[in-house]
Amino acid sequence: MSQHGSGWTSRRAFLTATGAGTLGAVAGCLGGEGPEEFVVTQGELAGNADPNDHNATPAYNVFDPVYEPLFDLTPDGEIQERIVTDWEHVDDGEIELTLRDDVVFHNGDEMTASDVAYTIDRQVDEEVGIPSPQADGMTGITGAEAEDETTVLVEHEVNPELAETGLGVFARVVDEEWVEEREQPIADEMNGTGPYQLVEFQAEEHAVYEVFDDYWGEEPPFDQLRFQAISTDSTRVADLETEASDVVTNVPPADVHDISEAEGLDIRTVVSFRNIFLVMPNDDEPFDSQAFRQAMNYAVDNEAIISDINDGFGEPMSQPVPEDHFGHNPDLEPYPYDPDEAESLIEESGYEGEALTLTCPDGRYLNDTDIAEYAASQIDELDTVSCEAEIVPFEDLVEMVLDGDPTTAPDFFLIGWGNPTYDSNYGLEPWFVEGQASYNFLEEDLEEPVLDQRIEEAILESQTVEDEDEREQLLQDINEEIHEAAAWVFLHNEESVYGVRSDLEWEPRGDERINPGEMEL
């Protein structure tokens, strides 16, 4: 277990004596400190303590020890009972949830069906509490109501499995009375039903927890737990190397070898649910041309990006969703690197001489700026177009992209999309259905019937198809159509790289969730 913030290390202490003797003596006088706790260090945390005011995996990791999900979600994306012990499709558009009757909040309040219904309403209805960014993930769920103390009726307008997935991934129970007593969103307090209760929360800095004695489930593995944020990669890695952290996220590829070789440390990797791609909003020239968009796919060597920039971490992509996601089309191959074909398609499009700017966030994804600069340079090497990369803060890009208006987005930008539902719908709907936050595909005159409308209608239709085989086929067809349409430059599926202490029994998950309950020392 880490000595919080101490960095005092018996393993490394004085291994290299040269020059360290005097300072070692000084440091020895200064001593060690702090109780033992298990420390997880991420690049970022959460801006406030409200579990419904975020939609990013690092924030969910901070909330999950306290705010318990309704369902357990297996690494394969299957939902299993947790607070909900049974669920049933009772009618068209209705799911009945049966809840445990022994769940209590950390302030001592008993959890009721009313709390669960309030939680769901708070996510999907902006009039309840706050407008929650999680609403997009709760596809088609319109509200919920308590039928009795342990039964909740959820109303939805989509395939029941899709609605269940939304509930399984996004719903975390809050205490209605406790929340309503506070200013919205909740700034720095937490009150959930999970195995840990909050001891201290500093926004964007750290969250410290201790075991909640009245938790209904299994006792968690660590007495004290800390999630903290260190945004500087080298400092985060050093925190692991000095044993101040037990798990760190997003280890840069350049540090992987050193950590692998270090005594007592280990690297764990897993192919992530996060897909990296270049978006070409096609409301304007030159991206209104399918040939031009395809040319961009042929111009960028995504295999080289994976091998040269990400040191082999990543899988090339051919479509909007990764493998193992429901609706992924296994027959599609990534666009090959073929600059000649790219030149030919650009000539066909009639957009020779275009000067492109590829906008990229700074530091949000693994080697994002290097990837953007590499892709831009490959496009720039073509004789018929020029391209340069422009680096902007992630929040600025998000603001331009996620307003549901393609006309305000940059002309050409790099972004990543994590799909925690493992269903193609959450990889497609936000980007291809008008009215959704990141809608950026509105091609108007390519062919008959109009491509963007056809894709949009197919996505909406897939949400209501009850037969799973039929739905899977429909989603595969949509993914194929988007591949052909070259809506994006499909790059790669990220690989999550964690640095951990080697005696930690833990397999990282593709959905980037870090659940201490799945760990053991």
Next chain:
Amino acid sequence: MSLAKFLLRRTLQGLLVIWGVVTVTFGIRVVAPGDPVAVILGPGASETLQEQVREDLGLNEPLYVQYVDYLQGLVVGDLGYSYQSRREVEIMVVERVPATLELALAATVVAIVIAIPLGVVSATRRNEPADYGATTFSLVGISTPNFWLGIMLILLFAVQWGIFPSSGRSVGLGEAVVSLVTTGHANDLLAWARHIVLPAITLGTFFTALITRLTRSGMVDELGKPYVTAAEAKGLPGVLIRYKHVLKNTMIPIVTVLGLQLGTLIGGAVITEEVFNWPGLGSRLISSIRSDDWPLTQGILIFIAVSFVLINIVVDTIYAALNPQVTAE
């Protein structure tokens, strides 16, 4: 000019600087891309709700009204609410001040402890190896970017030798002292000390190099003056001449620079805090910029400006009190 008039003039100048900083940061906020409502509500909020928040924040008002409202708020210490956390900005600023102040003061201590003896040795042993060593150190110290130095110190003293922690602050100094007084145990104080060593060296290195140079050149000037020759002729010991008489006269400009640099250190701690994950104003400033949290960015910048101005006024006052020529000018 009397001291009172001198002070009044300095205060008015300080207020002008603060007003300038407030106006410039307000102006940047206005022209910067991005909509505060989008930052607060995130994507997908309804038009009605967006309009309501815009109304609540006064963003529908003309710019001059927003500006006057902001100035009025400043006068009573109301810096608004953070877009991200929805907490009062003044609280978010004040809670980070101790960490930054601790770091700035520790860096100053590092500078004083190292630079002054080094400067004295360098001046009294001119053109000897000690002098070459000291001048080389000061040159390297002034030329070294502190983000690089910080990472190197982490690699050596935290990762390689495991002597100091690589990041974080453990507890605050105040808390550690209270713990020492109430429990008699120094654990918290020692933990605090261990955490601040590397950041303080990183932040203080440039400052150390600067003071070393100042001390050396001041000492060299003073050592050539007739009173030193007279003292030597009287047979006073060299150590006494150097440390009691010469150094004392050299210290006046050094003390002035120390005071002024403290303000610079508070503002300049941004990178050091980021590298060491030190929870001070600098790291909060960076995160506020990253998240387009303009009220918080403005609040921190204004606090730094006010601190800088106040420190300057205090230093000027002390200097004026010590040296009446200043007010006479």
